[in-house]
Amino acid sequence: MNPKTDSQTVRVKLGPRSYDIDIASDQLAACARSVERWAQDREVSARQAFIVTDANVHKPHAAAVMQSLQDANWETHLAKVPAGETSKSLTVVAGLYDQLVDIQAGRQTLVIAVGGGVVGDLAGFVAATYTRGVPFVQVPTTLLAQVDSSVGGKVGINHAQGKNLIGAFHQPLGVFIDTSLLDTLPERDYRSGLAEVIKYGVILDEEFFAYLEQNVEGLNQRAPEVLRHVIARSCELKAQVVAADEYERTGLRAVLNYGHTFAHAYEALCGYGELTHGEAVAIGMVDAAQLAEWRGQVDGSLAQRQIALTEAVGLPTRLPEGCELKQDDVIARMKLDKKTVAGQLRFVLPTRLGHVEVFTDVDEADVRRVLSS
Template identity: 65%
Template sequence: MSESVLNVQVDLGPRSYEITIGSDRLSQFANAVAGWIPAPTSGVKKVAIVTDRNLAQSHLVPVATSLRSAGWEVCEIVLKPGEASKSFTVMQEMFDQLVDFKADRGTLLVALGGGVVGDAAGFVAATYTRGIPFIQVPTTLLAQVDSSVGGKVAVNHTRAKNLIGAFYQPRGVFVDTATLSTLPVRDYRSGMAEVVKYGMILDAEFFEYLEQHLSELNERDPEVLRYVVSRSCRLKADVVEADEEERTGLRAVLNYGHTFAHAYEALCGYGELMHGEAVSIGMINASRLAERLGMVDAELTKRQIALLSGLSLPVELPEGSDLNSDAILDRMKLDKKVLAGKLRFVLPTRMGHCEMVSDVAEEDVRAVL
């Protein structure tokens, strides 16, 4: 276990929780749970661990062993990897397994995996018996810096990503950065897109840090990654604390690039473009849209292209893509930020700051596309 653990507090009153960030500590998971979940009065401790097949023979073993050693009765729910698991069919199968396990409102649910597992497990936690406690154990970079923090849980509709969901906060987020050492390179790069996003929307100095440590990021330097994950979590926590359910518009800045990205993901077929890859392309689209509207100059877009390309992320749709602007615009109109049928985009005004721009003309979006 690492000598020190970094802690980020998400202050949401009665829904407050802690993010702990360390290395080589999955076998210590039960210790963290003991600090976050009160012992049941009945003495029976039940936990369902949701993960995917890629992790069933690796990360699941130390987590489940740790819990069983601490007296927990464990149910293992193993999903197929990929976005297809965020479907109502899979949700029904998960509910069935919980019923068979005789899970009740005191049963703990643990989401062990990437964003798909976190979303699917979180949605089940939010809805089974109208809510059971759950803990996020993100094992991908994307999940560690973004999707595990903030309480957004959802499943996909056949026509739009994350259309059916809820705001449901975890009881804690347990990050082990050692899981990143075995992450496939494409998944790792995908997570980096969200890291770059934080610099763009909230922290110009952080963006510059990423530019200055490009080689270390590509090499997965442990010390640099530790800082990157903790800083990203702190930045997201700040936004979530100020706008937990996207009521004021502040939290919407976290969707920089996502209006384009979600359309690309849906049209290409969920899983063809990884989320971070779509976000990378979407950020460049959004920056160019801001250029067209006179909000920023071309240099801002060039810096993003240089950093994203340096991280081997795409900055335009793949060659051979037959997506047309009509289809993309139709998908965008299903975006959660659409208001009264009008497109709204999160656009940069300078490095480290973005704003929601309402009623963007379709011709401007078409020009960018």
């Protein structure tokens, strides 16, 4: 893809598992060109594709991907799962395994996920485990999936006792992102994805944060040229973190959890569905910036700029009415966070715009001060 036109490519550098993220607008009907390039590069010659999607995006998005592959003489099979988090289950996985067996899928059968984060996680887990691993391609259809979950190779399903407790690292052959797919995304879902975009600016790139501030109108209007740049830069930034800590062994990847310690507690305690993940992250990032300010790590301008940008793109900066939470409940939930060690709260906090660190010495009293503000 040519970065001088209306498309560009981001490379995720992981040695022999390296792959491209192709970003374009109004090019879904030609996605087979990218798929064929990736398959050839990795010597995948079977030309059999198993497309996993859900009821929300089967038509027109998954149908367009299937047609593109059929036009390129691929044998295609479509598996449609129910929309929503409940599809990330062993029951649904078993049904997909059965379908793969029925079509006599082999180790070169290509699994293609067309959908949001749930479909990507689910299809990726199936690809990671069927015959101990088959090739996999992501076609994310939500902004959140395009800038976050489709990049990095984390795949998985849920257990009754927790989200994503069963999973693997399975890098795709490539990721195909078409910004025009966002035209049909509901407003609330679109804005939720912008929270993760803002996060990348705060944690890794001050100039990118400034670009977002300067292009609020384009973000709100879903302007293709703005979206291509925003998605590409977000993917580049996440790819850098993933390349440095692919399997989450060094702790470097923890910076991606900025705002999430607050957010996960809010999501759970307000009741799943009251807040979208992106809305909870937006609020959590504001609280994390406030915490950093009160600890003397940053001045007040960082939190104010973050609040201004968050509100400008239509995201909340405070919990909604009707979601009044007890501080003790929030603190208790935070202590269940995966970053917590031996009950000690750990937070990803900024030391300046564009840089964050993990802190293990956060005083619970400071957290309570944030929660009471």
